[in-house]
Amino acid sequence: xxxxxxxxxxxxxxxxxxxxxxxxxxxxxxxxxxxxxxxxxxxxxxxxxxxxxxxxxxxxxxxxxxxxxxxxxxxxxxxxxxxxxxxxxxxxxxxxxxxxxxxxxxxxxxxxxxxxxxxxxx
Amino acid sequence: xxxxxxxxxxxxxxxxxxxxxxxxxxxxxxxxxxxxxxxxxxxxxxxxxxxxxxxxxxxxxxxxxxxxxxxxxxxxxxxxxxxxxxxxxxxxxxxxxxxxxxxxxxxxxxxxxxxxxxxxxxxxxxxxxxxxxxxxxxxxxxxxxxx
Numbered sequence: 001x002x003x004x005x006x007x008x009x010x011x012x013x014x015x016x017x018x019x020x021x022x023x024x025x026x027x028x029x030x031x032x033x034x035x036x037x038x039x040x041x042x043x044x045x046x047x048x049x050x051x052x053x054x055x056x057x058x059x060x061x062x063x064x065x066x067x068x069x070x071x072x073x074x075x076x077x078x079x080x081x082x083x084x085x086x087x088x089x090x091x092x093x094x095x096x097x098x099x100x101x102x103x104x105x106x107x108x109x110x111x112x113x114x115x116x117x118x119x120x121x122x
Numbered sequence: 123x124x125x126x127x128x129x130x131x132x133x134x135x136x137x138x139x140x141x142x143x144x145x146x147x148x149x150x151x152x153x154x155x156x157x158x159x160x161x162x163x164x165x166x167x168x169x170x171x172x173x174x175x176x177x178x179x180x181x182x183x184x185x186x187x188x189x190x191x192x193x194x195x196x197x198x199x200x201x202x203x204x205x206x207x208x209x210x211x212x213x214x215x216x217x218x219x220x221x222x223x224x225x226x227x228x229x230x231x232x233x234x235x236x237x238x239x240x241x242x243x244x245x246x247x248x249x250x251x252x253x254x255x256x257x258x259x260x261x262x263x264x265x266x267x268x269x
Contacts, residue, residue, distance in 0.1 A: 023143040054171040092218030
């Protein structure tokens with residue numbers, strides 16, 4: 001599976017995946033996600049070109065979300081097809097990372113959440 | 123017009139994670155060749171990845187076999203492995219409930235298999251776990267291939 005990482009600004013990291021998030025696909029992107037989860041502030045995973053998601057792919061996403069959240073970060077996914085979204089909602093992944101139709105809506109929401117968190121701290 | 127005859131295929135695999143990945147590719151190819159449609163291909167691939175990885179990682183299976191049969195009213199898939207006895211139909215369907223950073227990373231497979239299949243049945247027979255899963259057929263995909 002192809003994985004492209006765009007550091008949009010100081011806050012947002014945009015990850016674009018392309019292919020099947022199956023066993024092989026998960027093995028190909030695991031280390032990349034591990035690094036991003038340990039260093040990003042807000043991670044948006046673009047699933048628009050992901051045609052399949054199963055056990056190991058969910059594990060990769062959940063591990064990243066858990067690491068990010070425990071560091072005080074935020075994670076979201078965007079653009080999943082109907083079946084991929086069904087997988088995410090069946091596991092309850094949407095309880096810990098928002099699901100958005102596109103990158104723009106995900107980025108807007110994460111920026112608002114980060115701003116609210118910053119103002120609370122101040 | 124008579125209904126199309128059932129179409130089927132099967133294959134044996136060693137009990138390894140690499141073979142599980144091979145099985146995934148094989149199933150995707152066969153689902154396409156049998157004209158099962160994208161919905162059924164996704165659902166079957168999802169359930170088989172879960173079953174195969176469970177059998178290898180937790181059941182210590184040395185051998186697994188998969189058979190697919192496309193019928194006019196659905197798709198029947200049998201997964202068999204020689205691992206330790208395990209009935210996934212009796213395992214609880216886990217789900218993350220509410221915003222939290224304290225959630226399990228695994229264990230969501232049972233809920234997914236029930237969500238994506240029409241019916242699942244299990245039996246232990248001759249030292250093998252035997253799962254039979256039924257899926258909705260994409261009737262349009264089957265019909266268009268039959269033309």
